[in-house]
Amino acid sequence: MSKDYEVVIGLEVHVELATKTKIFCGCPTAFGGLPNTHTCPVCTGMPGSLPVLNKQVVEYAIAVGLATNCAITRYCKFDRKNYFYPDNPQNYQISQLYLPICRDGYVEIETPAGRKSVGIHEIHMEEDAGKLIHDEWEGCSLVDFNRSGVPLIEIVSEPDMRSAEEVIAYLDKLRMIIQYVGASDCKLNEGSMRADVNLSVREAGAEPFGTRTEMKNLNSFKAISRAIENEKNRQIDLLESGKPVVQETRRWDDSKEYSYAMRSKEDAQDYRYFPEPDLPPVEISDAWIQEIKARQPELRTQKQERYQSEYGLPAYDAEILTSSKRLADLFEATAALCHSPKKASNWLMGETMRLLKEQEMEPEDIHFSPANLAKLISLTEDGSLNSTVAKEVFEKIFQEDIDPAAYVESHGLKTVNDEGALRSAVAQVIEENPKSVADFQNGKEKAIGFLVGQTMKAMKGKANPGMVNQILREMLKP
Ligand SMILES: [Zn+2]
Missing domain, CATH: 1.10.10.410 (Arc Repressor Mutant, subunit A)
Structure with missing residues (x-):
């Protein structure tokens, strides 16, 4: 490489909201379920059916907007984005183009060079599409509309990121904020958080942006990092050999570690957006915003301070435990049951984190109950279990959520104190x-x-x- 290049990255993050029902009908949003069982005439696009907006979607979008320092649009509207695709039965998606619900926010991330602010251009509400299943054996494609009409917010960042590390830090921060607000569980592996990466390169110090590409289908932090490195090098190679970068949408294949062009990148005018005629505009009053603000749960920094003052935990424990909402909730519930906050913290920071790492799981995947961890702690405190056996029993709790008292009894693991x-x-x-x-x-x-x-x-x-x-x-x- 003869010149120095700078990579410029912006992100479009789609987040499925944690509402019980879909955005425009009463069908359940639950993940899984037999194909086409969570459907009705509205979310399968039957002629004559009419959408009714789910109020909770607006409240979650406002809550995320407030937590990311956005201005809330007091008079916001929905628009129709027209396109044909088999997983989209209406032939349009109800989204927001002209008056998105949140604008001009930012989140702060930690980088090796210090704290940095990443701008949020806008957050808009929209509906998800169904899912196509390609059956190669039968040589056909099947469609499942269970996901059709599941509420999404799309968070569009400014092109403020300059490396894969910054992108991961931004996504991590966003995920934590949204989980704390309770708007989504943000599971990348189940698709409740999905990121599209817009990337271009330019010579270091150059003012204008280079031509960007958009990469889709990125469903883990590792895949995102790999895709960014790969695309950066691909664009630099093109520029170095005097070829132009084509504005296009590319699909990343993480197993083969390369991307391929899907289609030329579309512009807004390609979709013939127009105001959605079936939904009235949403007027958001100051009183409503205040109400949502007042209902906002405790955020991470407040939690960290409280863990130190209320439970007497070291700052280090407070930082780790609050790094995920799930971990923090588990800690609080366990501490309340066993009255030994430091011991609850030790089990979560030590063995739990070790097993999560070993099994490549996220804290959100933890499924053991605080009651069983609390029981285990009591068994170690009254001398019924020594620490080595307790670790073995904990592995069972972690995997199968067993009742430790019953397990110790039936397996004869009780410590001999006689x-x-x-x-x-x-x-x-x-x-x-x-x-x-x-x-x-x-x-x-x-x-x-x-x-x-x-x-x-x-x-x-x-x-x-x-x-x-x-x-x-x-x-x-x-
Ligand atoms: Zn429905």
């Missing part, structure tokens, strides 16, 4: 290991560790190690 039983086990170990005993008595402190280990082994790991250590020292006194 002094008589421990004494006879220790006596046996002393008798069988004269060399280590002599070593210890000659001042080799380390030898006691081995003897504790042998006793634990003899007790199948179920002894109280503190007591074993104490009894050993007592019995080995010269």
Whole structure:
């Protein structure tokens, strides 16, 4: 590469809102379900059916707008975006072009070079399309309209990002804000958060933007990073060899790690937008905005402060626990049940995070109940479980949400605290290991560790190690 290039990135993020019903009808939004069971004449585009706006969609959009420092449009309208596609039965999508609900916001991200603000151009409300399933075996395509009419907000950023790291930091921040507001669970793997990346490159220091491409089909942070690196290099190669970058929409294939052109990038006029005639404009009063503001749940920074003052947690714990709404909720529920906030925090920051990482899961995928974690903590506190066995039992809780008390009982895992039983086990170990005993008595402190280990082994790991250590020292006194 002979010149220095700068990459310029803007994002369009689609988020499925957590409403119980669809945006313009009463059908459920639940993920999954047999194909075409969550449908009605409205969301399958039957002639003569009419949309009715779900108030909760507007409230979620306003809540996200407020949390991302946007101005709320007091008089907003819906528009028709016309296009044909088999998963779109109306032949148009109800969206917002002229008067989107939120405009001119920003979020702050942390970058290696310090704090940076990423502008939000607008947030608009729209409906999702259905899903096409291509059956290669039968040589046909099938359509499922369960997702048709699920409410979305599209968050359009300014082209303010300059690297994959900044994009990930922005998405992470956005996800956290939306989860805290309760507007969506933002699961990338289930498609409730989807990002399209607009990317161009220009020579470092150049004023005008280069020609941009849009990349779709990015469903994990890793895929987004890889796609950005790949597209940046592809555009630089084109420029270096004197070829133009074509404005187009490209599809990223993460398994093959390359993108291919889907279609030339369309402009707004291609869709023949016009005001949606079946829906009246939405007028948003100050009182309504105030009401939504007042209902806003505690945000992350407030939570961090409260965890330190109310539970006496270190700042570090408060930061990790609040990094996901799910983790924070789990922590609060567990702490309330077991009254040991620091222990609840330790289990979540330690073993839970370790298992999440090992199994490539997100905190949102955790499905064990706070009640079972709280029970486990109580079992360790009253000496019924030693820490090694407790970790084993926790893995079971993490995987299958078992009741630890019942599990420990039925598997005979209870720690032996009976002094008589421990004494006879220790006596046996002393008798069988004269060399280590002599070593210890000659001042080799380390030898006691081995003897504790042998006793634990003899007790199948179920002894109280503190007591074993104490009894050993007592019995080995010269
Ligand atoms: Zn419906």
